[in-house]
Amino acid sequence: MKKLMIAEELLKNTTNIYLKEFIQVYIKQINHLEQGTYDKDSIEYEFETLLRFHSCITFIDNVQFNITGWQLNDIPIYYSHCFYNENTKESFDLAVWEIGQAIPVFINSDANEEETDTIQNAINNYC
Secondary structure, eight states: OOHHHHHHHHHHHOOOHHHHHHHHHHHHHHHHHHHTOOOGGGOOSOHHHHHHHHHHHHHHHHTTOOOTTEEEEEEEETTEEEEEETTTTEEEEEEEEETTEEEEEEEOTTSOEEEOSSHHHHHHHOO
């Protein structure tokens, strides 16, 4: 799936109005983000916030994860992006501590974040 299609699928499934707005801004800026620039006059989000989300979209695209039915569920802290599938009741997180590097993460039984090597492992281990 191409990055724009991934973002559009997330937008379609996301229910939180603020996250929907965020994804809409991302979609408008995607070409600038690909080039490492953005239109400062027409954006209300910090460039770094959009770049971190772009890192997630790029990761999803690179690993060819099927994002159909998934939504952006939360960004509880600047590096954490939580994804949820309403149909399957599954979750996974992508952590972006360094821009350009997204890492699959799941919440373990002790309510701690734990890194893993694939999105599917994050889904399988998410508590």
